[in-house]
Amino acid sequence: MARKITRKNFYMEIRRNFGRFISILFIVALGVAFFSGIRASEPSMRITGDAYFDESDLMDIKAVSTLGITKEDVSAVGNVKGVGKAEGAYSADFLNIKNKKQYVLHVMSAMEDMNKITVREGRMPEKAGECLVDDQMNYKIGETIKLKSGTDDKVTDTLKTDELKVVGKGNSPYYISLSRGSTTIGTGTISGFVVVPEKTFDLDVYTEMYVQVAGAKDLTAYTKAYKEKVKTVQKRIEAITEERGKIRKSELEDKANEKLAKAQKKLDDGKAESKQKLEDAKKQITDGETQVSQAKEKIASGKSQIAAAKQTIDTKQKELDQAKKTYQNGLKELSQGKKQYEQGKAAYDSQYAEAQAKIQAGEEGLVTYRAELDKGWAGYQTLLNTIEALKAQAAGGSGQNPDQENPNQDQENPNQDQENPNQDQENPNQDQELLQKIQVMELQAQETKKTLDAKEQDYQTQKAGLDAAKQKLASGKAELDQAKAKLDASEAKLTSAAASIESGQKQLDAGKAELKAQEQTLQNGETEIAQNEAKLADARKEYEDGKETSEEEIAKGEKKLADAKEQIKKIKNPKWYVYNRSTLVEYDGFGENANRMRAIGKVFPVMFFLVAALISLTGMTRMVEEQRIEIGTMKALGYGNFSIASKYLGYAFLATAGGSILGVLTGEKILPYIIIYAYEIMYPHIPKIYVPYHMSYAVMASAASIVCTMGATLASCYKELAAEPAVLMRPPAPKKGRRVFLERIGFIWKRMNFTWKSTIRNLMRYKKRFFMTIFGIGGCMALMLVGYGVKDSVYEIADIQYDEIQLYDGHIFYKDDVTKTEKEELKEYLKEDTDIQTYMDARMQSVTASKENKKRSVYQCVLGNPDIVGKYEDFHDRKTKESYKLTDNGAIVSEKTAKLLNVKEGDTINLKDGMAKGVTVKIAHICENYMGHYIYFTPQYYKKVYGKTAEYNCIMFRAKDGYSEEQVKKAGEKILAKDQVLTISYLHDIKDQLDDMLASLNLVIIVLIVSAGMLAFVVLYNLNSINITERQRELATLKVLGFYDVEVAEYVFRENILLTLIGAFVGVIFGKVLHLFVIQTVEVDAAMFGRSIYLPSYIYSFLFTIGFSLFVNWVMYFKLKKIDMVESLKSIE
Secondary structure: OHHHHHHHHHHHHHHHOHHHHHHHHHHHHHHHHHHHHHHHHHHHHHHHHHHHHHHOOOOOEEEEEOOOEOHHHHHHHHOOOOEEEEEEEOEEEEEEEEOOEEEEEEEEEOOOOOOOOEEEEEOOOOOOOEEEEEOOOOOOOOOEEEOEOOOOOOHHHOEOOOEEEEEEEEEOOOOOOOOOOEOOOOOOEOOEEEEEOHHHEOOOOEOEEEEEEOOHHHOOOOOHHHHHHHHHHHHHHHHHHHHHHHHHHHHHHHHHHHHHHHHHHHHHHHHHHHHHHHHHHHHHHHHHHHHHHHHHHHHHHHHHHHHHHHHHHHHHHHHHHHHHHHHHHHHHHHHHHHHHHHHHHHHHHHHHHHHHHHHHHHHHHHHHHHHHHHHHHHHHHHHHHHHHHHHHHHHHHHOOOHHHHOOOHHHHEEOHHHHOOOHHHHOOOOHHHHHHHHHHHHHHHHHHHHHHHHHHHHHHHHHHHHHHHHHHHHHHHHHHHHHHHHHHHHHHHHHHHHHHHHHHHHHHHHHHHHHHHHHHHHHHHHHHHHHHHHHHHHHHHHHHHHHHHHHHHHHHHHHHHHHHHHHHHHOOOOOEEEEEHHHOOOHHHHHHHHHHHHHHHHHHHHHHHHHHHHHHHHHHHHHHHHOHHHHHHHHHOOOOHHHHHHHHHHHHHHHHHHHHHHHHHHHHHHHHHHHHHHHOOOOOOOOOOOOOOOHHHHHHHHHHHHHHHHHHHHHHHHHHHOOOHHHHOOOOOOOOOOOOHHHHOHHHHOOOOHHHHHHHHHHHHOHHHHHHHHHHHHHHHHHHHHHHHHHHHHHHHHHHHHHHHEOOOEEEEEOOOOOHHHHHHHHHHHHHOOOEEEEEEEEEEEEEEEEOOEEEEEEEEEEOOHHHHHHOEOOEOOOOOOEOOOOOOOEEEEHHHHHHHOOOOOOEEEEEOOOOOOEEEEEEEEEOOOEOOEEEEOHHHHHHHHOOOOOOOEEEEEEOOOOOHHHHHHHHHHHHOOOOEEEEEEHHHHHHHHHHHHHHHHHHHHHHHHHHHHHHHHHHHHHHHHHHHHOHHHHHHHHHOOOOHHHHHHHHHHHHHHHHHHHHHHHHHHHHHHHHHHHHHHOOOOEOOOOOOOHHHHHHHHHHHHHHHHHHHHHHHHHHHOOOHHHHOOOOO
8 A cells, every 4th residue: 555655656747747857867868969079970880881891792801013913912912811712803094185184093993802893874884995984083974084094104004095984883892982092103192083994904913912801891990890800810811922923923033034035135145136137238338339449449530531522512512603603704705705706797897888889899809009100010021021132232332231231220220111111212213312221211210110010019908908808808708708707616515514514513413412311321320429428427426326236235235134134033032911901091091080979978978977967966955855844744654765766766756767768769860960060071981870779888877867767866865765754844944144255355246236235145045955066067068169179170270280380392202212313303393393492402201219118100390490580390399489490419309209209308219110120209399280190300410320321312391472272282283293203292181181180170170169058958848847846935925025936036046146157157267178178089090179168158058058057047937927925825734
């Protein structure tokens, strides 16, 4: 019967104080949900990732070798114990230019059993020339991708084709985040991946091998069990790599020696062939030279002959020209002669008749004249004869011979007898007269003779003239005939000469033509000789070049063979690198994010849960204290302590258990889902979120809630049940009022009105309620402030690290085999590059720093020019902002590194590089740094510590001020194209990755802030509800005294607002401390979060707290209005 009554009373109590019951249930549910939900986020993230990895058959181990991986290597690894599958694969990086933008593509072969590609659109490639592209890239199906190597090698050295047709789009488990990793070509950052069939690659060996560990799928990724299982198999694979390396070395040596023998034979054959070709070429050149020499001699002889012929032709031409001239003159003379002849003939012909008539007349006259002369002569003779006769007569008469006296008388006058022929007959008788007569006759004879002689002379003259005329006429005729004959002869001669000239000219012309032809022939011969000489020169040059080239090629071939022999000698066992999934881009990042949630779950939910548990404890404690009269009555009626306590314990258990179940059911589903969904910003290819229940966290949170609430209820019951029934049945004595500290400050207290004085005294009178409210509100304020503070601390590190501390834009890493000269050439190029503002040599090397039993992998940075370090790194203390200078007296260490090694300024640490002996380094200063671990050296201090000069392996550079990320990358592309450059690391890429990672925390932080706000609301509501319930009689009394509802509300709200303000102030202090604790707890080893909380975070947290307080007061106002003055003032005794 008693049990039934107790049970009935229990149910009635729930109905009667249902608001309190729901309040406790809800606050427990909130605490448990937040605790178990945040704690469950870490394993849920791992399970979600593991499910995706298992569905994609993601590899567990990746192996690469410096000499490639053979099918035999794959088979050998497949036989290692613990290996489930082993499969070889190919991959290479290429460039593609699209829309004037350069992309770096990671081309990889599709695999049969591992690393399955999820096809989002289209299909998988089936033949060479087809491909599936990263769905993150903007290629379209059907588009053709033209690949470029980005190096001096051809694409076709690696692939069978340099053009790929897009047939599908999808994603790969290789890349669970947006990042695609780095490369040594193009911009240094991979833009996306391309999947091709294995047969697209044209390589002899695999570039990598992937392994799945047997049984690893049954374990969750990122867990210790999974890591240990994979690590065990990884070690087993590493154990056989040495043997496989020897086999591979032997194979390569055998192949190399075989190739070397073939190359040697080829070289020898080449030598013989080259020698024969050179000898043949030399013989041809010699023969050619002989032929050219003979041709030159012929040409010279021909030239001499042509010169002689030319001279002869010129002479003949001159003679012919002279003949022509003579001919022309002859023609002129002939023409003139003909003209003269014609004129003479015309004159002759015109005078001939007249002359002939004259001659005839003259002849006739002469005949007559002759006859007259002859007659005269006859008369003269007669006269002479007469004279002789007379003389004879005279002589006969005188004895003288009249002829002796004048012997010539007859001669002087021969014609006298003709004149006086009869004189003797007239005076024949007288001698004197005869003598006189003879003398007269002789004189007459002389005169006659003289006359006759004159006439004879005249006759002769006339005859001579006539003869001359005849002769002249005959001569003229003869001359004409002679001239005619001469003209005819000249004409004939000229005709013959013309024919001769024409014939001679023709002969000369023919000779000239032939000479010209011969000259052309000679010229052609000379041209041919020149060409042949040029050919000979070319042949000689070609011979010499060929000889030189042949010698060079032979020398090169011999050097190559020698080098190859040396290389064969130098062939070492290939170095194998066996990685786990950590080699995948952002795989570890996903696990680190899960670890980050675990770190957050260790601190933040615990505080949240403690505040919720404390409020629940307060609620139950107040409930027991409120029902002391009922407890006393039941005790007086004979109920046992357990029966009485069971009602309250059952009430507490039911509320707490219900809240715990509700919290587990909702918290472990909603919060992990929200958090993982938030991280999908970074990991968009994870298709499904898995949020299973994790009973360990559910039991832990529920048990803690139940233990806290039940313990507090039991303690309260024990305290009340220890008293006598009579004592319990009386109301507790009112709290004794005491003077408060403010009353001692008269000038303040006297200026306060009654309500404010009452409010201050009420706050101090109920100290338990005061401190619980302060703790509750302060705790919620602190939780919200921590939420905002975590956001500030996490988000500020990227800006501080890469805008205020590390001021450069990136590192240019040299290739391993770069010479000092080549380094100087690259620096000269950077000096001339207008995109680069400044640059500095540096040495970046990962070393192990240790101090006692603490070790940490750090980047050892040797900065080439300490004088300009300030342009690249800002060394300063985080708290004091004191600037540090890098000196030769010690190194500067990053703050997080120093903290992890537990060292301070002036201490020493040990640095060790691989197997090398460690060196001791003095810490000169500790600088502010958030990302990574660094230790900085000057070149002199490095030399002092290591005993050798630092060999710089990279260049730190800064682009022009104001350059965007795109401009910096474009500048980097030109630098990366240089032969000396291996890759470029950009700080903005690291910053972008960090920003992406932190962006995923945004929603998580919002969840924390909202949850803290909800808790604040519940805490304020619960505490205010308890406060009003406890003070019902007091508030009813105020109403009876005439206070209006508003005034009563102000009376209560004034206390609440003061408590809220005080709680908020306490929350600021508590939140600051808690924030520092949370930040240090959730920090990962690789980074240091900021320690600052910015003013907006304080303001937002304070405003939210005040807002919740005002909202709760508004809700409580309606509860205040419902206080019944009559019921509240009834006597309880």
